[in-house]
Amino acid sequence: MVTVKQISVFLENKAGRLADVTRSLGDQGINIRALSIADTTDFGILRLIVNQPEAALKVLRDEGFMVAETEVIAVDVPDRPGGLAQVLDTLGQAGINIEYLYAFVGQASADALVIFRVEDCAAALQALTAQNIRVLSGAEVYAL
Amino acid sequence: MIWDAEKETMSREALRTLQFTRLSSTVSNVYHHVPFYRQLFDSHGVQPSDLRSLEDLQKFPFTSKELMRENYPFGLFARPLQEIVRIHASSGTTGKPIAAGYTRNDLATWSDLVARVAVQAGVTDKDVAQICFSYGLFTGGFGLHYGLEKLGVTVVPASAGNTEKQIMLIRDFGVTTLIATPSYALYLGEVAADMGIDPRTLPLRIGMFGSEPWSEQMRAEIEERLNLRATDNYGLTEVMGPGVAGECAARNGLHLSEDHFYVEVINPETGEVLPEGCEGELVITTLTKEGFPVIRYRTKDITVLTRERCVCGRTTARMRRVSGRTDDMLIVNGVNVFPSQIESVLMEMEEVAPHYLIVIDKKKRFLDDLEVHVEMNPERFTGSFRALEAVEEKITAKLASVLAVRARVKLVEPKSLARTAGKAKRIIDKRQQGVRA
Numbered sequence: 001m002v003t004v005k006q007i008s009v010f011l012e013n014k015a016g017r018l019a020d021v022t023r024s025l026g027d028q029g030i031n032i033r034a035l036s037i038a039d040t041t042d043f044g045i046l047r048l049i050v051n052q053p054e055a056a057l058k059v060l061r062d063e064g065f066m067v068a069e070t071e072v073i074a075v076d077v078p079d080r081p082g083g084l085a086q087v088l089d090t091l092g093q094a095g096i097n098i099e100y101l102y103a104f105v106g107q108a109s110a111d112a113l114v115i116f117r118v119e120d121c122a123a124a125l126q127a128l129t130a131q132n133i134r135v136l137s138g139a140e141v142y143a144l
Numbered sequence: 145m146i147w148d149a150e151k152e153t154m155s156r157e158a159l160r161t162l163q164f165t166r167l168s169s170t171v172s173n174v175y176h177h178v179p180f181y182r183q184l185f186d187s188h189g190v191q192p193s194d195l196r197s198l199e200d201l202q203k204f205p206f207t208s209k210e211l212m213r214e215n216y217p218f219g220l221f222a223r224p225l226q227e228i229v230r231i232h233a234s235s236g237t238t239g240k241p242i243a244a245g246y247t248r249n250d251l252a253t254w255s256d257l258v259a260r261v262a263v264q265a266g267v268t269d270k271d272v273a274q275i276c277f278s279y280g281l282f283t284g285g286f287g288l289h290y291g292l293e294k295l296g297v298t299v300v301p302a303s304a305g306n307t308e309k310q311i312m313l314i315r316d317f318g319v320t321t322l323i324a325t326p327s328y329a330l331y332l333g334e335v336a337a338d339m340g341i342d343p344r345t346l347p348l349r350i351g352m353f354g355s356e357p358w359s360e361q362m363r364a365e366i367e368e369r370l371n372l373r374a375t376d377n378y379g380l381t382e383v384m385g386p387g388v389a390g391e392c393a394a395r396n397g398l399h400l401s402e403d404h405f406y407v408e409v410i411n412p413e414t415g416e417v418l419p420e421g422c423e424g425e426l427v428i429t430t431l432t433k434e435g436f437p438v439i440r441y442r443t444k445d446i447t448v449l450t451r452e453r454c455v456c457g458r459t460t461a462r463m464r465r466v467s468g469r470t471d472d473m474l475i476v477n478g479v480n481v482f483p484s485q486i487e488s489v490l491m492e493m494e495e496v497a498p499h500y501l502i503v504i505d506k507k508k509r510f511l512d513d514l515e516v517h518v519e520m521n522p523e524r525f526t527g528s529f530r531a532l533e534a535v536e537e538k539i540t541a542k543l544a545s546v547l548a549v550r551a552r553v554k555l556v557e558p559k560s561l562a563r564t565a566g567k568a569k570r571i572i573d574k575r576q577q578g579v580r581a
Contacts, residue, residue, distance in 0.1 A: 006527075008525075008526075008527025010520060010525055010532075010555075010557060011557075012556050012557050012560065038529045040533070042554045042555065043532065043554075043555050043556075045527060045529050045532070047527070064557075064558070064559060065557070066520055066522045066525045066557055066558055067522075067525070067527075068525045068526050068527035069527075070526070070527045099528070099530075100529075
C-alpha cells in the first residue's frame, strides 16, 4: 500500500516541549518534512513526517516521549484553484472520513503536497487512483 | 441567650453523672441489640458491666468509617427499620456510603441540638435563614432545616446552586442568616458584586458556616465582604450531622453538646486517651441515639478539648476548630474526597497509568478547583486526538460519579509526575500552600 509513516508525539502544553522534540531529531540528523499540531489547553499532538521515520521513533522514545506511528497518505494536489476541492470530493464521494489533513513544508514540484489521515487507507487510495490523483509513496516523500 | 440552659450550663459533676447514666445504657443497648458490637466487645474481652465510670470507656474498642462500611447498610442499627423514620448517608468513598438511620426521637434530638448551635451563633426566632446546603442524603440541608424551624426561624430552603437566585432571595426575603460552606459565602459575595449589588448592603447579619475547614483569615474576609458575623459549627453524618458542636459569641472554640456526646481526644498512633489540652484525634460516643448509636467513633479530625468555663456561661467542653485530618481526606467545596477514590478510578482504566497528582486551588472566586493530573500509558497511545479526548471525558465522568464533585482531568506525559524516593507526591493543596506526600 502506498502510504507514508507519520509520527505522532504527545506533548503537554508546557514551555520548551516542542523545542525538545525538534532538537532531539536535529541532533540525530533527522529532517522534518511536514508537521502539524492539534491541541487543547492542556495537551497537544505533534504530527511529523521525517526523512527517517524508524530512527526518529527510536530517538524520541529514548528521550522519553510518548510516540506512535500512523499510516497517512501523501497526495499530490494540483496547485490551482479547486485543486484540493477535487481531492476532497473524490474522498467524499467514496464515503471516506478524513480525520485530519495538513500541507507539506517543502515543495515537491509545481504541485502542493497534502497529508491525509483517513479511517480507511486502502479505500482512499483506491478512490484517488481511480480519479488519476497522484499519491506519493513513503520512499518518495522521505527523499524529498 | 441559651437554648437549653439546664443542660448547657449544668455543673460538670451533674453532667458527668448524666453522661454516665446515658453511656451505660448506650453500651448495654448496642451489646444487646447490635450483633456486631457484641462480637467486637467480646473479642476485646469487655462487657457492658465493665463500665463502672466514664473513664472505663477507654477499655472499649474503637469504631471507624471502615467498620461502618463493612456493616453497610443497616448492620449497626440498634432498632428495626420499622422504627427508623429517616435515612441519611455520608458521601461514599470508593463504593458504599455510610447509612445513618434516625428514629423519631433521634430526629427530635437532632433538631434540638441544631437549635442549640444556632442560638449559640446568635440566631433568634426573628431571623430569616437561607440554607444553601443541598437537601438530600447529605445531613447538612435537612439537619439545619428542622433545627432552625424548631427554633422558630423563618427558613428559606434554597438548597445548593443557582447563586444569582440565592442573592435575589436574600435581598427580597430579607434573609439575615446564611447557612453555607465558608467558600460558598465568599463566592456568593463575588457574584452579588457582579450583579451590581454591594454584598455589604445585603440584610445578612449572621453566617453559620461548616462542612469544610477554614481559617481565621477566611473568617475575617467573609465578615469584611458580607458584613456579617461568621460562626463555625461542626458535625458528621456518622455521629448525627450538623449540631454536634458550634461556636458561641465568644468564638473561642466550639461547644460540644456533651449531654448527648461523650468526647475523647486520643493519640492517633497509639489510641491512648490524651489529657485535656493535648492535640489529637477526636473520638465521639453517642449517648442518646436510638437508631444508629456509635461507640468510640474515630472521627480522624484533629482538635484540642478544653473544659474551662466559657465566658458565655456554658459549661460544656469546647473543641478547637478542626486543624487537620489523620488520614488523607480532602474537603473540596464541602465534599469529602479521598485520593484512594481517584486512584481506584484510574486503576480501572488501561489508557492511563496509576500515577496521578491532585492539585487543589482556589482559582475561581474562592471556590475550590480540583484538578487531577494523570499520566498516560504509552502503550495505549495511538496518536489519535479523539481517542485522547475520549479518555479525558471518560475519566472526568467516572470521577464525577465517584467523587460527587467536579474534577478537571489533565493528561500528562508518562513519567512526568514527580516521584520522591519511589513514592509519588499525590497532593498539592495550594489553598494551604503546602505539599503532602
